[in-house]
Amino acid sequence: MSAGLTFTYGVVRILNLAHGNLYALGAYMGAWLVLGWGSSAWPVLSYLLLFVAAVFIGVTAGPVIERVFLRRVYGKAEEIQILLTFSILLILEDVIKLVWGVSPLFADKPYTYMGLVRLGGVDYAGYPFLLTGIAVVTGLLLWLVVTRTRFGKVLISVITDREVSSALGVNVPRIYTLAFTLGAVFAALGGAFTAPMFSLVPGIGAEVIVVSFAVVAIGGLGSIGGAALGALLVGLARATAVHLFPELDLFAIYLIMALVLLVRPQGLFGQVEARRI
Amino acid sequence: MKTRLMSVIALIAVLSPPAAAQGPAPKGAPKELRVGIxxxxxxxxxSTFGIPAKKAADAWVEKINEAGGIGGVKxxxxxxxxxxxxxxxxxxxxxxxxDEKVDLVIGYISSANCVAVPAVAEELRLLTVLFDCGTTRVFEEAKYKYVFRTAAHTGIDGIGAARYLLAAKPDVKTIAGLNQDYAWGRDSWEIFSRALRKLKPDVQVVETLWPKLxxxxxxxxxxxxxxxxxxxIFHSLWxxxxxxxxxxxxxxxxxxxxxVVHNNSAFLFKEFRDLPDGFVVGFRGTHWPEVPDPARNPLQREFVERCTKKFGEPCGSPHGSYHMVQALQGVKTAYEKAIKATGRWPSADDVVRAFEYLEFDSPSGRIAMAVGGGHQAIEDSLYGTVKLDAQRNQNVLTSVRVFPAKCVNPPDGVKTLDWIDQGFRGAQCP
Amino acid sequence: MVIVRALMGLALFLVVPPFLPEWITFLLTLAWAKALAVLGVVLLLRGGLLTFGHALYYAVGAYTAGFAVKFLGVHEGLVVLVLAVVTGATTSALLGLLLARYRGVHFGLLNLAFSMVLYAILLKFYAVTGGTDGLRLPTPLLAGIKPPPQSLRLTIYYVTVVLTALLLYVAHRFTASPLGYTLRAVRDNEVRVEYMGASVRQAIYCSYIVAGVLASVGGVLAGFSVGHIVPEVSFWTQSGEFVFVALLGGTGSVVAPIAGSIVFEFVRNYAFKYSPYTWQMTLGIVLLIIIFFLPGGLWSLTGLARRWGFATRRWTR
Incomplete structure (x- = not known):
């Protein structure tokens, strides 16, 4: 989820507020597919369905948002871009409501298939471990794509200097669309695979975006490794807070975010931006 | 074609005089009674509270209008x-x-809104019936003339939970709390833990967790x-x-x-089948399709039937839907009592006079506006345990207990927490 | 000339309301009060600083009023306002020390983090703040006099409008001061400003404090007109709303926030009325239309902008 957000930001340089809605769309689509076609006879199918849902949302919603809306505001002031994504957020919130209604959608079957893991005398569900595995694998894949493939190289050149890349024959608008779509797929993946742990209600997109903001800000905008580390930090901080200071649960994320930004404004892994001259 | 036929039938049904029409509308009656919902x-x-309440309002307003409206007014x-x-x-x-020129407002699920709105209702002298919110603050902190609450406050959730727990597991030693970190979660835990420790002082609290809402x-x-x-484990999650x-x-x-004890039925009826075995669940009032017994309470039977006919299931969730119907029943009874007393269409003040200390029938049984100076209803507290019926392979509510309203509500003029600390003085329990 | 025009506009807002329905007066009161917080956002935007946490100061003001009434027993509205200016200035002066170093997204996110910390505090200290149920704010006294119930709404309205107009004038003077011009220059090119010998830090720090005080006063006024305050006034959505309204109105003038704020309150209310299920979508579409067709905000409609004294803001870099 956060990987998607930071990835989009890195390439397109737009902080996408509607990212949370893509997450929500992925979650709804995933849960809906699992409820419709998932069967306990063949658990793998459920996971496949979740994956299909995410990819479907990513490759449909991603290009539409990028081509129709974002394309018009590249090069405009940052405020305008952020606001545009805010308006998309508002619209998508209601789209979800219109499509799936307001009754909670709850598909926890995939959660129960994974069984239990016993650690230190306490039972943990297996599913979160699977989730972690998937996150690590996708993170690695993303990293490989960016650093080892031609597409990745082109991407980096676009990030570094749009005009020069364009002069060198790179189809920049296409790269933008691709990158944004990839980011959208990640968001939807995040949503689809966490869906079995929640009951889905309208408004989850907005809930999740603030947290992933914090994650990305901690890790450093535009850095994939940073997003992973940020997520880990936030997760650990929450767990520590719950175990040691239950009263601090609500603060934990924001305190870390404030601390990190105060000490290292560019985030743990972000690069320092040159000042405009 | 079929839909057109249906709408023609519906039109005829609307135009023809209602079968169970009451007498002609009293003097000075308006064409319609506009109720802000x-x-x-x-x-x-x-999804859990608001929409079920809306469904219930749809179904019950339809019923009231079919029977001639309130005092003959639609x-x-x-x-x-x-x-x-x-x-x-x-x-x-x-x-x-x-702008909408409503004659009264029925509303508010969020406790924050129930604290905010009454002052405005007083300023505008607009009859306002709070139908669902839980906070004990509304009438324990202030007095209002035009504001009523036709549902019990959250006091009965916690006190009922403590009483049920001691009946179901008298040897309880350690408890833990898991409540959402906001006002109602804090209230729920405070009332329950204080009530339980008053009833059984040796109980130890080993953990209190406050996850974010x-x-x-x-x-x-x-x-x-x-x-x-x-x-x-006591929790008030929803x-x-x-x-x-x-x-x-x-x-x-x-x-x-x-x-695991849950103090509030914050689930949809259709989600009941997913509840875990052995889960103890409370209801703020007798809000279950089988309690009160539909055979003895015709309103309850009609409510369940109407909802099932209209939506294919009981109206959404126990929490929002029953409370909405209580509000509508309360308003109807108060208006009719006021009409009878004055012999004309009543003013807001007339309705207020009729509403104070009113008793009325509803699908949740007989409701008394017994506390808060006659502005706050008390209700029975219903608790039960979810059990998987292996034969039918579905969940049933077992070990059902109903604590009478006077057993779980403080008397008029006493604050809930004070009442608990004073050892439930005057509680009338079976 | 400019002043005359502004006074004429103000006169309109002073004369008409007694003839309007009560709920419209209420909405106008709310719009004027919130316009102050929006004005704070606009001031910072003029320096190129986008904050996602300005509701922090709005909440500081609102809860200053709440605590003053609940714990200090202060019922005099004017005293509460002075207190709010003090708390608003103190908080922004303290946080400004840290935040004036940051720009761009980091400035926005740090502000967001601090406002969310305040939100969490308001939620946590349940016994003091009433948690999510909030605090009631009874009607205040005005210079020792209790306004009669019939004219209560109008009194609150007039106090709000006059006070806001005064502060708008102050803000207008501020933007026209050397410091205000420095701030605009910061937006265009920070390094050059420093080369010219002006202190970027000082300009940003001062504006930050002014913006904080404006929002704090806005919080008090809005709190008293609603009669109830909840921690949500510090939530990020409230900050988002301020930014929304700031761009809706446009940043071309200190008067634009009023226009934006009034339009926003009415659009939101009618969206609720006509599409209770999809009001967010309505807001989103309105916002889209403004971004694509009115990039200068509503203010660019008037064409008054140039005569007002400074050029209309251009969105392109």
Whole structure:
């Protein structure tokens, strides 16, 4: 989820507020597919369905948002871009409501298939471990794509200097669309695979975006490794807070975010931006 | 074609004089009674509370109008969304009064809104019936003339839970709390833990956890509870938090380890089948399709039938839907009592006089506006245990206990927490 | 000339309301009060600083009023306002020390983090703040006099409008001061400003404090007109709303926030009325239309902008 957000930001340089809605769309689509076609006879199918849902949302919603809306505001002031994504957020919130209604959608079957893991005398569900595995694998894949493939190289050149890349024959608008779509797929993946742990209600997109903001800000905008580390930090901080200071649960994320930004404004892994001259 | 036929039939049904029509409308009666209905139509709380209340309002207003309306006057609901920040809710209330020209407002699920709106209702002298919110603050902190609440406040949730727990598990030693970090979660825990420790002083609190509202993933909290191993876990979670603690807790054996008590029926009827075995659940009032017994309470029978006919299931969830019908029944009875007393169409003040200390029938049984100077209803507290019926392979509510209203509500003029601390003086329990 | 025009506009807002329905007066009161917070956002935007946490100061003001009434027993509205100016200035002066170093997204996110910390505090200290149920704010006294119930709304309205107009004038003077011009220059090119010998830090720090005080006063006024305050006034959505309204109105003038704020309150209310299920979508579409067709905000409609004294803001870099 956060990987998607930071990835989009890195390439397109737009902080996408509607990212949370893509997450929500992925979650709804995933849960809906699992409820419709998932069967306990063949658990793998459920996971496949979740994956299909995410990819479907990513490759449909991603290009539409990028081509129709974002394309018009590249090069405009940052405020305008952020606001545009805010308006998309508002619209998508209601789209979800219109499509799936307001009754909670709850598909926890995939959660129960994974069984239990016993650690230190306490039972943990297996599913979160699977989730972690998937996150690590996708993170690695993303990293490989960016650093080892031609597409990745082109991407980096676009990030570094749009005009020069364009002069060198790179189809920049296409790269933008691709990158944004990839980011959208990640968001939807995040949503689809966490869906079995929640009951889905309208408004989850907005809930999740603030947290992933914090994650990305901690890790450093535009850095994939940073997003992973940020997520880990936030997760650990929450767990520590719950175990040691239950009263601090609500603060934990924001305190870390404030601390990190105060000490290292560019985030743990972000690069320092040159000042405009 | 078929739909047109249906609408013609519906039109005839509307135009023809109602079968059970009451006498002619009294002198000075308006053409219609405009009732502002404010409930959550969007946001995370809409599905469990707001939309069921809206469905119930649809079904019950239809019933009232078919039977001739209130005092012979047709009821016209004006629906608005309660969601949004506090200033918007107040603005919306004022708009209902001035722009929509409603005669009264029934509404408010969020406790914050129930604290905010009454002052405005007094300023505008607009009859306002709070139908669902829980906070004890409304009438324990202030006095209002035009504001009524036709549902019990959250006091009965916690006191009922403590009484049920001692009946179901008299040897309880350790308890833990898992409540959402906001006002109602804090209130729920405060009332329950104080009541239980008054009734059984040797109970130890081993853990109190405060997850964020709508946090969703409660795995860290569940781990903590699995390590603490309390006899009983009390929680007041709802929405996505309730669903995830049920599913994650079931997988990880939380319900085998501890008795889990939930103080509020914050689930849809259709979600009942997903509740874990052994889960203790409370209702703020007798709001269950089988309690009160439909065979003895015709309103209850009619409510369940109407909803099932209209929506294919009982109206959504126990919590919002029964409370909405209570409000409508209260308003209807108060208006009719006022008409009888004055012999004409009553003013707001007449209705207020009739409403104070009123008793009326509803699908949840007989409701008395017994406390808060006659402005606050008391209700029975219903608790039961979810049990999987292996034969039918579905959940049933067993070990049902109903605590009479006077057993779980403080008398008029006494604050809930004071009442608990004084040892429930004057409680009338069976 | 400019002043005359502004006074004429103000006169309109002073004369008409007694003839309007009560709920419209209420909405106008709310719009004027919130316009102050929006004005704070606009001031910072003029320096190129986008904050996602300005509701922090709005909440500081609102809760200053709440605590003053609840714990200090202060019922005099004017005293509460002075207190709010003090708390608003103190908080922004303290946080400004840290935040004046940051720009761009980091400035926005840090502000967001601090406002969310305040939100969490308001939620946590349940016994003091009433948690999510909030605090009631009874009607204040005005210079020792209790306004009669019939004219209560109008009194609050007039106090709000006059006070806001005064502060708008102050803000207008501020933007026209050397410091205000420095701030605009910061937006265009920070390094050059420093080369010219002006202190970027000082300009940003001062504006930050002014913006904080404006929002704090806005919080008090809005709190008293609603009669109830909840921690949501510090939530990020409230900050988002301020930014929304700031761009809706446009940043071309200190008067634009009023226009934006009034339009926003009415659009939101009617969206609730006509599409209770999809009001967010309505807001989103309105916003889209403004971004694509009115990039200068509503203010660019008037064409008054140039005569007002400074060029209309251009969105392109």
């Amino acid at each position: 404010v409930t959550l139509l969007s946001g995370p709380a809409s 009821v016209v609901p004006v629906l608005t969304d309660e969601a949004g920040p506090g200033d918007k809710v107040v603005a919306e209330f004022r708009r209902l009064a001035a 709508f946090q969703g993933d409660l795995s860290a909290e569940i781990s903590k509870l699995l390590t603490a191993k309390p006899d009983v 929405g996505t938090d309730l669903a995830s603690v049920n599913s994650q807790g079931r997988v990880r054996g939380l319900f085998r380890q501890s008795l």
